[in-house]
Amino acid sequence: xxxxxxxxxxxxxxxxxxxxxxxxxxxxxxxxxxxxxxxxxxxxxxxxxxxxxxxxxxxxxxxxxxxxxxxxxxxxxxxxxxxxxxxxxxxxxxxxxxxxxxxxxxxxxxxxxxxxxxxxxxxxxxxxxxxxxxxxxxxxxxxxxxxxxxxxxxxxxxxxxxxxxxxxxxxxxxxxxxxxxxxxxxxxxxxxx
Numbered sequence: 007x008x009x010x011x012x013x014x015x016x017x018x019x020x021x022x023x024x025x026x027x028x029x030x031x032x033x034x035x036x037x038x039x040x041x042x043x044x045x046x047x048x049x050x051x052x053x054x055x056x057x058x059x060x061x062x063x064x065x066x067x068x069x070x071x072x073x074x075x076x077x078x079x080x081x082x083x084x085x086x087x088x089x090x091x092x093x094x095x096x097x098x099x100x101x102x103x104x105x106x107x108x109x110x111x112x113x114x115x116x117x118x119x120x121x122x123x124x125x126x127x128x129x130x131x132x133x134x135x136x137x138x139x140x141x142x143x144x145x146x147x148x149x150x151x152x153x154x155x156x157x158x159x160x161x162x163x164x165x166x167x168x169x170x171x172x173x174x175x176x177x178x179x180x181x182x183x184x185x186x187x188x189x190x191x192x193x194x195x196x197x198x199x
Contacts, residue, residue: 015112032058046070133187
């Protein structure tokens, strides 16, 4: 892996732990000489993550849609800022640039990006690792829901296992470095339909 795309919020969230986790992730990325790809904002957890990578001498590529430049306040100090036309273009560009994905706490946009990356992996469009950094149990209920979706046979166990989970950046990146995408050719057998 050379570049990691991070999905996270343009808000700092309710707990300082979320920003602290972003700073710890920045340290782990730079220590591994991994470039950051992210949503291009200067605010929230996103902005603090980019600032922390840059402060440690790392490289940061931001990707922001033109319509969001005023709302998310694009970061002016990045190694590379790419301005695209839409959210769809943003996600596709970040996916093309990255060798893996890390998810930090965030809202609906973060979840959208995460599940699109997982869906593309499920369909075999990429074999890149997708990892949740479960800061202070932020994603516990989401993980419970995914277990429920597996129990109800809407998600295959193999596809749920594509979402890697850890509570420290070093552990998550280590798991991601060892990841091999499952070879699942068909997710619904004719007998199950």
